[in-house]
Amino acid sequence: MGNVSVITMFTLSGFNGTANLRLTVLALTLLCYFVIWLVNVTIIMTIIINRNLHEPMYILLCNLCINGLYGTSGFYPKFIGDLLSGSYVISYAGCLLQGFVLHSSACADFSFLVLMAYDRYVAICRPLIYHALMTTQRVCIFVFFGWFVPFYMLFMGTITTVNPRLCGSHIPKIYCVNLLISNLACSASIAKTIIPAFNYTFYFCHFLFVIWSYVCLIKMCLRSEESRSKFMQTCLPHLVSLIVVVACLLFDLLYMRFGSKQLSQNVQNFMAIVFVLIPPIVNPLMYGFKLRQIRIRIQKCICSKKSDF
Template sequence: MDNISYVIFTVSGPKDFKANKYVYFAFTIMVYFLIILFNLTLIVTIIRERALHEPMYIFLCNLCFNGLYGTAGFYPKFISDILHETYVISYTWCFLQAFVIYTSSMCEYTTLVVMAYDRYVAICKPLEYHSIMTTRAIVKLLVFCWVFPFIAMSNAIVLASRLPLCGFHIDRLYCDNWSVVKLSCVPTTTNNIYGFVVIMLFMAHAVFIVYSYMKLVHACQKSKENKNKFMQTCMPHLLSLINFTIAVLFDVMFSRYGSRDFPNSVRDFLQLEILLFPPLFDPVIYGLKLTEIRKRVLQKHKERKINVSRPKRN
C-alpha cells in the first residue's frame, strides 16, 4: 500500500467533451458560483437577522453550510480537470474526496431528520416547543448532524484503506469508497457488512421521518392553523427531502448497477445529481417558500439598490 501514489479515475463526459471543454468549464464555474451565492446568501441572512435565530432557521443555516462543504470536495478539482488531458488524483486525496462528499451527503440527511423533528415538536407540541428546543438541545442536535456522518464514514474509509488493490482505475467523475472497495484483490465481506449496518441506521432515520410526518398530517386535520404551518414550513422541508432522496437513489443506482453501455450523458447525470440539485435548490426552495427568509433577502436587495442609486454628496 505504501507504493500507491495515484488512483486514476475517468471523467466519462459527452463524446465531444474535449472539443467543447471551455464551454463545460464556463458552465461548471457558473453552477458552482450559483451554489456558493445561494447558500451564502441564506447563511449571511440568517446570521445577521436576530429574528431568524430560531431553531428552524439555525438548522437551515447548517443545511446550507453543509452544501458548501460537500461541493468544495468536488467542484474545484473537477473544474481543474476539465482543462487537462488526463484526470488523476493521489491515493490520499482520493480518500479525502470520498470522505468529504459522502459525509456531506450523510450530514444532509441527518440535518433533514433533525428538521423533521423540529417541525414535529413545533406543530404537534406547540406549548412545549421552547422548553424542548432549548439552546442546549439545538447544540446537541447540530453535533449529531455532523458527528454521526463523520464516525460512519471514517470507519468506512479505514476499512477500505486496508484493502490491497489490484487496479487503480475508478470509472467515475469523483472518488467514492465503494469504487475503491471494488478494486480489492481480496474478499470485502467486512466492508459489505459494515456498509449494510450503516444503511440500516439511515433506514431507521427514514422511519423516524415517516413517523413524524404521519403525526404532522394528523395534527393538520385537527386545526386550520396547523395546516397553514405545515404548508408554510413543512413543504420546503418535504421538497428538500424528496430532492435529496432522488439524488441518493440515482447515485446508488450508478454505483451498484451502472453499466458502460449507458449513454455518457446518463452516466454523468447519475453521478452529478447528488452534487448538483440538493446544494443548488435547497436554498432556493427555502428562500421562496419561507416568508421571513424571502422578505429579508428582498429587503436587503432593495437597500443595496437604493444605496447604489443614491447620488454621492461632495
C-alpha cells in the same frame, strides 16, 4: 496474484467522454458552482445577521446550507482543475479524502433534514412544549451530533477502504467513491461489508423516522386550520428538499450498483453528479422563496442596496 501492485494514483476514466465538450462543461460548471455559493451564502448570512432568525428551524437550515458548501467543495474545485489541466488523475490519499467529503456531506444532509423534521413535528404536534424541548442547549447538541455522527461513521468506513494491495487503478467516474475503491481490492473483507451495511441501515431508520413524523403532521393538519397553515409554510419546503436529497442519493447509489454500461459516458457523468448539483441549489432556493421571514429580509437587503445607488 500477478496483477497485484501498490497503487499510489487513480485514473478517473469517467472523463473519457468529455474531451470534445471540455470548454462547454467548464463554463457550465463554473456557473453552477457560482450559483451554489451565491444562494447558500445568502441564506447563511441572512440567518446569522438577523437575530430574529436565531431559532431552531433557521439554525438547522443554516447548517444544511453550510453542509451544501462543504459537500460541493469536495467535487467542484477538483473537477474544474481536471477540466483546465486535462489530467484526470488523483492520488490515493486525495481519492480517499474526496470520497470522505462527498459521503459525509450526503449523510450530514440527511441528518439535518431529519432534525428539521423533528423540529417541525414538535412545533406543530406539541406546540405547548416546543420551547421546553427545543432549547438553545439542546439545539446545539443536535447540531453537534448532526455533524459528528456522519463524520465518525464515514471515517470508520474510509478506514476499511484503505488497502495497499489493489488489482486496478481505474475509477469509472469523474470523482472518487469509497465503494468503487473497495471494488478494486484484490481480496474481500468482512469489515468492508458490515460497516457500509450498518451505515445504510442507520440512515434508512432516519428515513423511517421522517415518514412517521410526516404521518403525524398530516394527521394534525387535518384537524386544525392553523396547523395546516404552518405545514404549508414551513414543512412543504422541507418535504421537497427531503424528496430531492433522497431521490438524488438513491439515483446515484442504485446506478453505481446496477447501472448499465450501454449508456453513453456523458449520460453516466450527469447521473453521477446529480447529488452534488441539484440539492445544493434547490435547498436554499426552496427555503429562500417559501419561508416568509427569510424572503422578507432578503428583499429588504436587496432594496437597501438599490437605494444606496
